[in-house]
Amino acid sequence: MLSIKNLCASVDGKAILNGINLEVYAGEVHAIMGPNGSGKSTLAHILSGRDGYTVSDGEVHYFGQNLLDLETEERAHSGVFLAMQYPVELPGVNNMTFLRESMNAIRKARGEAEIDAVSFMKQVRHRAKQVKLDEKLLKRSVNAGFSGGEKKRNEILQMMMLEPQLAILDETDSGLDIDALRTVADGVNLLRSPDRALIVVTHYQRLLDYIEPDFVHVLASGRIIRSGGKELALELEEKGYEWLQEGAAA
Amino acid sequence: MNACASVFQQAATEYIDSLSNCEGEWLTEQRQAATQRFTELGFPHAGLETWRYTSVEGLLQQDFKITHRTQAFLQHEVIQQFLGEPVAARLVFVDGIYQPNLSGDTGQAGLSIGSLRAAMAAGERSALRGVGSLSGIGDHGFAALNMATLQDGAVIQVSTGVAIQQPIELLYVATKGLSGQVQHTRHRVVLEAGASANLVERYLSLDSESNYFNNLVCEISLGEGASLVHQRAQEESLKAYHLCDVHLDIQGDAHYQGVNAALGGAWSRTTFHARFGGEDANCELDGLYLAGEGQLTDFHLNVDHSVAHCESRENVKGILYGAGKAVFDGLIHVREQAQKSQAHLYNANLMLSRRAEVDTKPQLVILADDVKCSHGTTVGQLDDQALFYLRSRGLDKDQAKRLLSLGFASEIVDSFQSEYLRDHLREEIVKRMSYERQV
Numbered sequence: 180m181l182s183i184k185n186l187c188a189s190v191d192g193k194a195i196l197n198g199i200n201l202e203v204y205a206g207e208v209h210a211i212m213g214p215n216g217s218g219k220s221t222l223a224h225i226l227s228g229r230d231g232y233t234v235s236d237g238e239v240h241y242f243g244q245n246l247l248d249l250e251t252e253e254r255a256h257s258g259v260f261l262a263m264q265y266p267v268e269l270p271g272v273n274n275m276t277f278l279r280e281s282m283n284a285i286r287k288a289r290g291e292a293e294i295d296a297v298s299f300m301k302q303v304r305h306r307a308k309q310v311k312l313d314e315k316l317l318k319r320s321v322n323a324g325f326s327g328g329e330k331k332r333n334e335i336l337q338m339m340m341l342e343p344q345l346a347i348l349d350e351t352d353s354g355l356d357i358d359a360l361r362t363v364a365d366g367v368n369l370l371r372s373p374d375r376a377l378i379v380v381t382h383y384q385r386l387l388d389y390i391e392p393d394f395v396h397v398l399a400s401g402r403i404i405r406s407g408g409k410e411l412a413l414e415l416e417e418k419g420y421e422w423l424q425e426g427a428a429a
Numbered sequence: 430m431n432a433c434a435s436v437f438q439q440a441a442t443e444y445i446d447s448l449s450n451c452e453g454e455w456l457t458e459q460r461q462a463a464t465q466r467f468t469e470l471g472f473p474h475a476g477l478e479t480w481r482y483t484s485v486e487g488l489l490q491q492d493f494k495i496t497h498r499t500q501a502f503l504q505h506e507v508i509q510q511f512l513g514e515p516v517a518a519r520l521v522f523v524d525g526i527y528q529p530n531l532s533g534d535t536g537q538a539g540l541s542i543g544s545l546r547a548a549m550a551a552g553e554r555s556a557l558r559g560v561g562s563l564s565g566i567g568d569h570g571f572a573a574l575n576m577a578t579l580q581d582g583a584v585i586q587v588s589t590g591v592a593i594q595q596p597i598e599l600l601y602v603a604t605k606g607l608s609g610q611v612q613h614t615r616h617r618v619v620l621e622a623g624a625s626a627n628l629v630e631r632y633l634s635l636d637s638e639s640n641y642f643n644n645l646v647c648e649i650s651l652g653e654g655a656s657l658v659h660q661r662a663q664e665e666s667l668k669a670y671h672l673c674d675v676h677l678d679i680q681g682d683a684h685y686q687g688v689n690a691a692l693g694g695a696w697s698r699t700t701f702h703a704r705f706g707g708e709d710a711n712c713e714l715d716g717l718y719l720a721g722e723g724q725l726t727d728f729h730l731n732v733d734h735s736v737a738h739c740e741s742r743e744n745v746k747g748i749l750y751g752a753g754k755a756v757f758d759g760l761i762h763v764r765e766q767a768q769k770s771q772a773h774l775y776n777a778n779l780m781l782s783r784r785a786e787v788d789t790k791p792q793l794v795i796l797a798d799d800v801k802c803s804h805g806t807t808v809g810q811l812d813d814q815a816l817f818y819l820r821s822r823g824l825d826k827d828q829a830k831r832l833l834s835l836g837f838a839s840e841i842v843d844s845f846q847s848e849y850l851r852d853h854l855r856e857e858i859v860k861r862m863s864y865e866r867q868v
Contacts, residue, residue: 227821228817228820228821229817229821230813230817250820250825251817251820251821252820252821252823252824252825252826254821255820255821255822255823256823260821261821263818263821266818267812267814267815267817267818269815269818269819269833269836270836270840271835271836271837271838271839271840272832272833272835272836272839276832277819277822277832280824280828280832281819281822281823281824282823284822284823284824284825284828285823288823320836337822341822341823
């Protein structure tokens with residue numbers, strides 16, 4: 180589904196990614212871990228098309244298409260979704276209007292009919308219940324005045340409604356208490372399916388207690404320095420990132 | 430006096446002659462005095478502080494005519510499409526002329542409502558209920574012209590202690606027939622002590638190419654403890670000219686809550702003059718203006734705190750796109766004796782284009798020493814992070830811009846009490862901004 184080859188990128192002339200290689204197939208869950216500043220969020224942003232990064236080398240293919248050639252919204256149309264680390268507050272933009280317009284934009288781009296109001300309401304209520312997001316927040320402005328946990332639940336709600344093929348979760352666990360973490364993870368797990376892939380970017384192992392990855396990659400200084408199964412996350416938890424960084428430097 | 434002004438003076442004189450003194454002596458004198466005032470003042474020019482950023486040249490080049498019109502016609506079905514929620518009373522004006530057959534039932538205990546034309550024809554000064562008492566015969570050329578050649582409008586009075594729950598609507602529809610002409614309209618609204626009402630004014634053009642000049646004055650007196658909700662929506666064609674002076678006299682304990690949306694017009698200028706006549710009075714005003722390609726939108730405030738313990742709050746937002754231009758000029762004057770006043774003035778502008786321009790000037794002149802006052806202005810663009818967020822959810826750039834701009838406007842749109850108007854204005858804002866893209 181997703182094939183990243185030697186991806187090198189910089190911000191304001193400063194190299195952040197120094198040759199990322201990653202293959203993701205449908206049905207897989209990949210965890211990307213690493214210390215602060217290792218390039219985890221940059222990778223997530225570049226995949227979703229955020230401005231401000233210069234890709235100096237490498238390729239990213241998504242279902243055979245050159246992903247980096249696509250506009251941000253075109254990536255969304257073809258099934259890429261980024262759950263943000265810091266979801267943006269949109270005062271005055273109604274949460275439900277936003278969700279419905281997003282769904283319809285994606286449907287339209289795929290040549291599908293728009294969702295009718297009744298089906299939309301039914302679905303959004305059902306999904307909000309699953310992520311334990313207060314229905315009142317659906318009627319409010321997007322993320323405006325939401326708590327950290329509510330913002331993340333809202334991200335997962337959007338993900339559930341938009342049903343992406345490739346979902347990237349950027350530090351979704353940050354700022355969450357244990358109950359919220361579990362709810363968010365439950366929501367993510369509901370989306371696991373043989374034709375969908377997930378990339379979970381996280382600093383801590385604890386999210387992976389709830390979202391069990393098939394693969395764990397450790398990113399340091401813009402490179403994947405170690406890949407392994409879920410046991411790698413546990414080993415990291417025990418020994419810290421320094422253990423690997425020293426190994427990589429040696 | 431320039432050539433253009435003399436043409437208008439001539440037209441005004443002819444207009445008054447054509448009325449052949451059928452309106453009563455007092456009004457005829459007012460008209461003549463206003464003509465004289467106009468002759469002295471001429472048209473406003475950039476040398477005057479409140480007209481500094483506003484050129485009237487574009488308007489004068491249109492060569493609009495003042496004509497003595499008494500008839501206009503529009504089918505009932507056409508009006509139907511503009512009717513929203515149930516009203517206590519509705520006056521429909523086509524090309525500025527009151528249409529009794531298109532208007533609703535106007536009878537209600539404690540509410541007196543009728544057209545200015547009928548009041549003028551009555552010939553008695555009392556029927557006019559103090560027209561000119563707040564505005565005088567005109568403090569600038571356009572206002573003087575309005576008084577000199579008054580055509581029609583609404584005269585509304587709510588009796589002491591009466592609460593009119595449903596809106597009183599003044600619906601103005603301009604047809605192609607108005608093109609090339611000036612429409613001189615004046616509303617006189619009196620709420621006696623303890624009365625309350627909800628006034629809606631709507632200005633629409635049937636044809637998007639309609640080119641006319643709507644020159645209005647609105648005089649509102651709120652007696653002690655009276656309360657008025659005032660919703661104004663100006664959605665005229667992009668070739669129309671709309672000029673309106675709203676004069677407010679707010680007595681003690683009275684409350685004015687206004688919201689004004691200025692969406693249309695090649696040039697649209699709205700000025701609110703508010704004066705407090707007693708303590709513990711309150712004036713709240715929300716405003717929204719759009720200015721796109723070829724549009725100039727002017728918004729002026731002149732709030733005079735001349736007595737103690739009054740509050741005023743104004744929040745005006747503008748969306749500018751294309752080569753749109755806007756002027757915001759808000760003056761709050763707190764006089765020496767007006768202790769314990771509260772005055773807050775905000776203006777925020779969203780610039781969607783590099784070619785757009787806004788001149789904003791909020792001013793607080795405070796002579797009292799025990800007051801709470803603040804003012805603020807912002808001129809900004811859409812947030813890149815917000816745009817990225819929306820696009821990452823599948824909305825294209827235009828959709829994302831539109832949704833964020835509506836979000837910016839929603840604070841003001843939401844202060845319209847009428848749900849019908851809120852929904853309608855959202856649609857209208859989107860429509861006007863999309864039209865821009867196609868140009």
